[in-house]
Amino acid sequence: MNEFDKNPDEFWRSVFDDVAETPPPRVWDAIERRLDEPDEAGIVPLWGAGFFANRPVSWGMGVAATMALLLVGWWLSQSPETRQPVASQQTKPFVTKSPQPDAVALNQPVHQESSTALSSASNKQQQRNGAGYADASSTKAPTLSGRLPGSVAPAQPAERLAQQARSVSARSGEAGRLSLENASKNPSGDQIVMDVPPTSPAPSALLSSSAAKALAAKSLVDVPEEAPDQLAFRMQTLNPRPMKLRSAGQIHRIVWVQPYEAPQKPALAESNRSSREHWVSLNVMPGSFNPAVSVQAAQPALASAYGSNITNSSQPTVKNRAELSMSYQANAGVQLNDHWSVESGVGYLAGHATIDSPSEPYPASMLSFGKASGMPLNTLYTDVLRQSVQRNTIVTADNAISTNWASASAYNSLYAYDPQTRQTLTNDYQFVQVPIQVGYQLRPRKRLGLALLGGFLTNIFLRNMVENQLVIKPEDGVYQPVTLAAAMGARFQYRSSQRWSASLAGMYQPTLGSATKSSSSIQSRPTTTGMSFGVDYHF
Amino acid sequence: MQRQLYERFAGRLFVVCKRYIKEPDEAEDVLQDAFVKIYRHIDSFRFECPLEAWLKRIVINTALKHIRKEKPWDNTADIQELAPILPQADESLPTLNYQYLLNLVQELPPGCRTVFNLYAIEGYSHPEIARMLDIAEGTSKSQYARARTMLQQKLVNEQRYGLPPIQNE
16 A cells, blocks of 8 residues: 555645645736725615615715715804804994995905916925835744744734745745644644534544644634634644554655745836826816905094094994805825825815894985995994905005095995994905825725815915995905915715716815904904815826 | 735635635635735734734635525535445546645535545645535535545646646646
8 A cells, every 4th residue: 555545635735745836927907906995795876776775875874974964964053154243442433434435446456466486386296115025135034833822922013924925935945845744743842733613523633743733724614704804713722642553564666856936036026006096187166256355443543543432333334245266276195105105286175155244324225226236335344344354455555545545444434334234245255276285095995985184275465346336455454365264174075987987075164363464453254164076087 | 015925825815715615706705805804803812823824714614605505505415425436546647736635625516525635735624614614524525525535636637648748737
């Protein structure tokens, strides 16, 4: 009887132990391609049968709906009216009006329009570091017994993974195989036993080191096929068993020669593929723009300077109402790793809002007539706005101090606003925006992704047109030419293909600090809230 | 990291695939599917067993999933029918190489090949194989016996009739 007849299973097991055959390069190419694609398990249509039955989608839709409701609720709570009291020390002479509206031509721009330079931020790429499974430069290979749970000290998972990889590598270089006889001579070292169900026949308990893998694999039989993360089994030290002796008789020797295997070289050249992904996107964000305008009392100083009496007024207020605004952005971004991304770009914000301001006591019919016919606006808001423009003009042009400012004072000193007579004024703001924001992807590599966004938005003020008549420009000195706003929100992204995706984001962008200069009597701190729709192209 | 893992284990796992799948293209597909599955679940590996055993288990499962579509164990031969023809080899077998033996295994009918791999090489028991493949335990036994007989016949025929010598590479 030969070795094959005595133990054919061990014969076959030893044949295929430690043999390797390098797969064709196309296998790795295909794996790489598939790994770059979104997770197949996460493919969910945005419509169609069974869509709402998908738990992640239903949760995602719930979160999106909640966010949308919160945004709408916030918008409604903010937009009706933001009452801003005029300072208590507002003087009577200031809120009066001159019968000759000769101070400022309402539809005449104060200064020539100037160009505004834009700047864009560039992204700085970071080198991505990843822990490898194995360190090829490492020379010390741990023993197989070092992998057994009983002798392995707790370590970082990546290090343990690398250790196992090195162990296997070292073992692959061994010329011979460990036989059953060898194992039996050293029964307490590497021998392990697996727990098997009582109904199952007990497997061969005595194993050599080279058979440990097969035994470990055998222990996984009850693990569901689709859940490799549940690969759990228990190992314990095996009590020594008596060595099995060969039966007496003629011994047929089978000479097994290990076929020469050329050292496995990497079948593929190092891939130059960068794991970083770049994308460009075009976004449109309808939303609300609330300038949060308040009128401050710079009047006491002015009044005292001109010798007027200071009296407390009835504190007329201006009310802000956010209107539908549109923001357009072209962004470019880079995915730093699975979770983090950085993006920047340039955008344009057309913000619309109405401001309800006390006005001169014209009859309502006259107000409506005057509004339609381009009648000069004589409201608290517009007058204070004009005065802020004038004051800054005076500062920059000394030659007009005596005449213009005196005219303005005379203009205001002759008329008092009636809190009961109010006029609604449209405000059309225009900004150029440069966002820089960081995204944290909560569902990396999924077709339906969810990311949290945070960053800053540079708002470059272009102009504000009040009631299509009064145009305030950056050089008028009322608004800060450049303001900074915080940007925060959440974005859903549906990756329809490798290259294209669509995104839906809820954004909240409050301005940090005041959007107007401190010297201005108008104070404003705009806030933009909206839902952004975008199309992305990935490189 | 992914590349290192692949280069380290792809060779051995490819042999596992070829033991179960005869067609080379299909074996490559199975290896590809298995590695994609490995990379997407690598974070669930808990170091409770050797890494290679874990990888091998995934490859075997992927191969079985591929084989299940063909239902290869429908035509089963009873073990008793095959018992009388079991050859008695009493001579030393010539030096064999892995590729030749792999070809012998690949030439087995799919059902026999699957059971033979699971029982003889992976070390599963027949009840375990029956559960894995959703077949009767007797079917597993008969398929294994049939595979063993066929392999033994081929090896004996080689030495008796002087089939082309198998050279080690």
